[in-house]
Amino acid sequence: MVSRLVLVLGDQLTPNVAALKAADKEKDTVVMAEVMAEASYVRHHPKKIAYLFAAMRKFAHALREDGWNVLYTELDDTKNTGSIVGELIRRSDELGAREVLSTEPGEWRLIKALQDAPLKISLLEDDRFIATHAEFEAWAEGRKQLRMEYFYRDMRRKTGLLMAGDKPAGDKWNFDHENRKPAPEDVSFSGPLRFEPDAITQEVLDLVEARFGSNFGSVTPFWFATTREEALQALEHFIAQALPKFGAYQDAMLNDNRFLYHAIISPYLNAGLLTPLEICQAAEKAYENGDAPINAVEGFIRQIIGWREYVRGIYFLEGPDYPQRNTLNHKRKLPDLYWGGATKMNCLAKSVEQTREEAYAHHIQRLMVTGNFGLIAGVHPTELHEWYLEVYADAYEWVEAPNTVGMSQFADGGIIASKPYVSSGAYINRMSDYCKHCHYKVAQKTGEKACPFNLLYWHFLDRHRDRFEGNPRMGNMYRTWDRMDKDRRETVLQEAELALEKLDKGDL
Known part of the structure; x- marks a missing residue:
């Protein structure tokens, strides 16, 4: 009789x-499964499905090579029950095992499914993260504001990363002010x-194309790492x-360069092929060896042990209802342009095109282009949340929901962000060359060629004045609005309404 089943999920x-x-490698049996319930609870990008299935198959092989007994169910197996719980029950019945060991999933949805299963399932906390649930809860207790910066400093102290004794390396915790350069004319990174x-990956690509070919996104060309060894090579390359x-160019965007100096290792980190500490230690070593400046290394490490850990803490602290929050009561349906529908706004067209083809966009494209536009247009945050979950290869609810619902859409009422991340077209113009290739004119505030971001920015501020006028970080915005001539304000609001009508018709 098998002692226990050991569930290993795709992330x-x-x-x-x-x-x-x-x-116990000598007694227990590992269970892994490709199931429709996980592949289709949202319409995932085909590249994400293919990446995970290929990586899962190769991980199962590596476990067998290491001496584990592994029962692996492929998607097209005729005995496949279609769900994780179904596969656990099937394998339990086959082997007579009634106990399951499982690392805690990263989504409340799947945690509940395992808790409700008619099996004895022990959920073990995922210790691949730097902060435990208890540590984050203790940090959050009694605080009026849960701001990431102070949590990040605690993570630096805990890990010792970029620390000189009790002080931060370079005598500063944060070098963000050095990391806001606009897009460079040339990018030296390939x-x-x-x-x-x-052969294994190609078999998966054929399967995904056949089963998920109608999902948003193209499965080919496919170039992701699908083993730990390849992921380590990708990290070393970066x-x-x-x-x-x-660091300097992490917020920049270019019309004809999708990656600039970004790592594109988040899919590997979030699925477990790489771990946060080894990534940060590799970056720290580059700084110590004089191969990378501190502003770049600190900014990179902050994204991992600061922001990534922080949003996971928020997700589990706030509970299962967090992704459905809608403090601003936004109700607009997700515009068709997010699915590749026609738009004359070049920044959005390029960001969505890249998303469709690569299953990737970097954080400023997500926050200040697709996210910013959704916020100022009043798109329902749950629809945006599900879109981000569907279209990106690194998206899992624990990391995606706080970034979208909290940081991007202010739908949590300010738990994460102290103010909404809204901007006019001026920010996008400063940080990219998108506007040079656009039908609209970013310098034009009203009129037929006025940038929709300019119009909708003021429309957002006007309709949410009661909520944000007293926000100390937004007072200057309202004072600027109030100084405008009354007729001009009315023109802006009228043209913003026309822009929203065009948006709903797919003609913006």
Whole structure:
């Protein structure tokens, strides 16, 4: 009789993940499964499905090579029950095992499914993260504002990363003011390391194309790493060739360059092929060796042990209803342009095109282009949340929901962000060359060619005045609005309404 089943999910592809550490290789059996319930609870980008299925199959092979007994269910297996719980029950019945070890999933939806299963399932906390649930809760208790910066400092102290004794390296915790340069004219980085699909990956690509080919996004060309060894090569490539300039240009966007100096390792980190500490230690080593400046290394490390850990803490602290929050009561349906529908706004067209083809866009494209526009247009945050979850290869609810519902859409009422991340077209123009290629004129505030971001920015502020007028970080915006001539304000609001009508008709 088998002692226990050991569940390994598609984002738990780490050899020392909690459930495997607690298991007995000589007695227990690992269960892994490609199931429709996980592949279709939202219409995931085909590249994400293909990446995870290929990585799962190769991880299962590596476990077998390491001496584990692994029962792996492929999607087209005729006995596939279609859900994680169904596969656990099926394998339990086959083997007579009634106990399951599982690392805690990263989504409330799946946690509940396992808790409700008619099996004895032990959920072990995922210790691949720096902060435990208890540590984040203790940090948050009694605080009026849960701002990331102070949590991040605690994570620096805990890990010792970029620390000189009790002080931060370089005598500052944050070098963000050095990391806001506009887009450079030339980019020396060739982009993320690309891997040719092998036989296993190609088999998965054929399967995904056949089963999920109608989903938003193209499965080919496919170049993601699908093993830990490849992911480590991708990390090394970034550290050596892009990290030195990552910091300065991390917020920049270019019309004809999709990656600039970004790492594109978040899919590997979030699925478990890489771990946060090893990534940060590699960056820290580059700084210590004089191969990368502190502003780049600190900014990179902050995204991982600061922001990534923080949003996970918020997700579990706030509970299962968090993704459905809608403090601003926005109700507009997600515009068709998010699915590749026609638009004359170049920044949005390019960001969505890149998303469709790469299953990737960097944080400023997500926050200040697609997110900013959704916020000022009044799109329902749940629809945007589900869109982000569907279209990006690195998206899992624990990390995606706080970034969208909290940071991007202010739908949590300010738990994460102290003010809404809204801007006119001026910000996009400053940080990119998108506006040079656009039908609209970013310098034009009203009229037929006025940038919709300019019109909708003021429309947003006007309709939410009661909520935000007293926000100390937004007072200058309202004073600027109030100084405008009354007729001009009325023109702006009227033209903003016309822009929203065009948006709903797919003609903006």
